[in-house]
Amino acid sequence: MVNNDNISFGKTQKYSLTSLFYLASKYVKSSPFHHTVDLGKSQNPFDMNGCDFQNLIKSKQFVIVHGWLFRDAINFSTYAPLIRQIFTPTQSYRENVKNLIERMRCEVDIIVGIHLRRGDYRKWANGQYYYSDDIYLKKMSEISNSLLNTTKKVGFLLVSNEEININNFKDYNVALGTGNFIEDLYSLAKCDYILGPPSSYSIWASFYGENPYFHLRDVSEIISLEKFKKYIYPTP
Numbered sequence: 001m002v003n004n005d006n007i008s009f010g011k012t013q014k015y016s017l018t019s020l021f022y023l024a025s026k027y028v029k030s031s032p033f034h035h036t037v038d039l040g041k042s043q044n045p046f047d048m049n050g051c052d053f054q055n056l057i058k059s060k061q062f063v064i065v066h067g068w069l070f071r072d073a074i075n076f077s078t079y080a081p082l083i084r085q086i087f088t089p090t091q092s093y094r095e096n097v098k099n100l101i102e103r104m105r106c107e108v109d110i111i112v113g114i115h116l117r118r119g120d121y122r123k124w125a126n127g128q129y130y131y132s133d134d135i136y137l138k139k140m141s142e143i144s145n146s147l148l149n150t151t152k153k154v155g156f157l158l159v160s161n162e163e164i165n166i167n168n169f170k171d172y173n174v175a176l177g178t179g180n181f182i183e184d185l186y187s188l189a190k191c192d193y194i195l196g197p198p199s200s201y202s203i204w205a206s207f208y209g210e211n212p213y214f215h216l217r218d219v220s221e222i223i224s225l226e227k228f229k230k231y232i233y234p235t236p
Contacts (some may be wrong), residue, residue, distance in 0.1 A: 097183055
């Protein structure tokens with residue numbers, strides 16, 4: 001385990017031990033003590049239960065991994081409760097999340113978290129998933145319509161990495177997240193359902209809260225709560 005305390009060099013630059021460890025591994029790929037596995041920009045899942053990787057971690061004191069798609073379906077499923085425990089936010093965050101969700105629960109039966117992912121999504125994938133308020137409003141309408149034959153009252157929790165104009169959503173029972181990215185994340189985890197564009201942010205919320213989510217890829221698709229599914233860890 002590397003302590004992430006900051007170390008100051010000279011008057012202007014500060015590095016953490018983690019940063020130094022990363023830089024060392026970037027330029028020195030292997031030594032008697034360590035080896036670096038760098039996937040680069042590969043989109044192919046890497047199975048951490050494969051024989052080569054298992055032999056590597058048994059033979060080196062440190063194995064450093066860089067990349068996006070390292071996968072360990074067996075142990076992830078086994079240790080999911082422990083992973084949730086490790087990544088439980090501190091008390092102050094939990095209290096703010098609790099207060100927000102409890103206020104909503106007083107007024108509605110079902111809370112749908114809406115992740116309005118903006119910011120970098122304006123350019124990522126050519127802006128394919130940078131949805132306008134009108135798109136989200138349309139999906140909120142579809143969800144509400146799917147509950148017309150029930151006595152359930154639905155409310156929507158809106159979170160985003162950009163400022164939200166709540167006046168655009170005045171026709172619905174809505175609440176805004178606190179704006180803190182940790183509290184917004186774990187507030188989504190406390191919702192009954194999560195809707196948003198493809199994003200690991202909402203996937204983590206679904207995993208942590210064990211609640212169903214729906215990633216909006218085709219805006220023409222009419223959605224209902226029956227289409228929301230709990231997160232299942234992908235296998236290589």
